Amino acid sequence: xxxxxxxxxxxxxxxxxxxxxxxxxxxxxxxxxxxxxxxxxxxxxxxxxxxxxxxxxxxxxxxxxxxxxxxxxxxxxxxxxxxxxxxxxxxxxxxxxxxxxxxxxxxxxxxxxxxxxxxxxxxxxxxxxxxxxxxxxxxxxxxxxxxxxxxxx
Amino acid sequence: xxxxxxxxxxxxxxxxxxxxxxxxxxxxxxxxxxxxxxxxxxxxxxxxxxxxxxxxxxxxxxxxxxxxxxxxxxxxxxxxxxxxxxxxxxxxxxxxxxxxxxxxxxxxxxxxxxxxxxxxxxxxxxxxxxxxxxxxxxxxxxxxxxxxxxxxx
Numbered sequence: 001x002x003x004x005x006x007x008x009x010x011x012x013x014x015x016x017x018x019x020x021x022x023x024x025x026x027x028x029x030x031x032x033x034x035x036x037x038x039x040x041x042x043x044x045x046x047x048x049x050x051x052x053x054x055x056x057x058x059x060x061x062x063x064x065x066x067x068x069x070x071x072x073x074x075x076x077x078x079x080x081x082x083x084x085x086x087x088x089x090x091x092x093x094x095x096x097x098x099x100x101x102x103x104x105x106x107x108x109x110x111x112x113x114x115x116x117x118x119x120x121x122x123x124x125x126x127x128x129x130x131x132x133x134x135x136x137x138x139x140x141x142x143x144x145x146x147x148x149x150x151x152x153x
Numbered sequence: 154x155x156x157x158x159x160x161x162x163x164x165x166x167x168x169x170x171x172x173x174x175x176x177x178x179x180x181x182x183x184x185x186x187x188x189x190x191x192x193x194x195x196x197x198x199x200x201x202x203x204x205x206x207x208x209x210x211x212x213x214x215x216x217x218x219x220x221x222x223x224x225x226x227x228x229x230x231x232x233x234x235x236x237x238x239x240x241x242x243x244x245x246x247x248x249x250x251x252x253x254x255x256x257x258x259x260x261x262x263x264x265x266x267x268x269x270x271x272x273x274x275x276x277x278x279x280x281x282x283x284x285x286x287x288x289x290x291x292x293x294x295x296x297x298x299x300x301x302x303x304x305x306x
Binding site for chain 1: 171172175181184185186192194195196197198199201202205207208210224226228229230231232233234235236237240242243264267268272273274275276277278279280281287290291293294295296297298299300301302303304305306
């Protein structure tokens, strides 16, 4: 039996493994830079996330390996009577763990973090080109009630 | 000729006017509390936004009146080579200013703020039940490439 995954706040030493996960993806391979040592832009972004108490970069680990990642943002807002929102971005799991239930365990852990921080809404967007992801989120109870718009600057 | 709108960071004294805008909306009327003085939850949420350097509650004003609002969140992220994202939430304009171009001016101001903060992506979600909003965002150059999922806790 493989060991169960564990979940924790990412450390700077996890950055190469996180970048590798971001780059090993049908959309990510076109827009990420998996060179080593990590591109300075990733290092600076990690520092910005790590020093912000409303941001949490998460890694899933098994033994010494990083097998998944996601970013949680805790966002205060006035709408819905001042509800805090938990936002999930950049969800990736290692290809070797596809279909293992890892994604669901990561989400259950992330949603528990949102509850613990007093959020009463969890939100995310996913590319229209990821139909497997749509089924996954719907199975977890998410409603695809919104359209996500992006504008590149 | 009415005066042109001005845009600025919201102050605590703007909170009743912002709540009134949130509540005067087909979806908001079901989920907001427009009682006076403001519900404590809004006051606490405003303090959380106002004290966070990555959050900016914006008001549009004309003379002494608040005629629009939106929230900007500046979110560091690893994906897309460490791109900062500007996120826009809770966009409302006063009914009396519908069709005046106010929404477009607010967005142009907000997008300029995102550029000034080094974001290379602006993102937002809007309810599927707001077809007028969809046309508005597409006219501004946003691509509706994503599905926005929400999970109420």
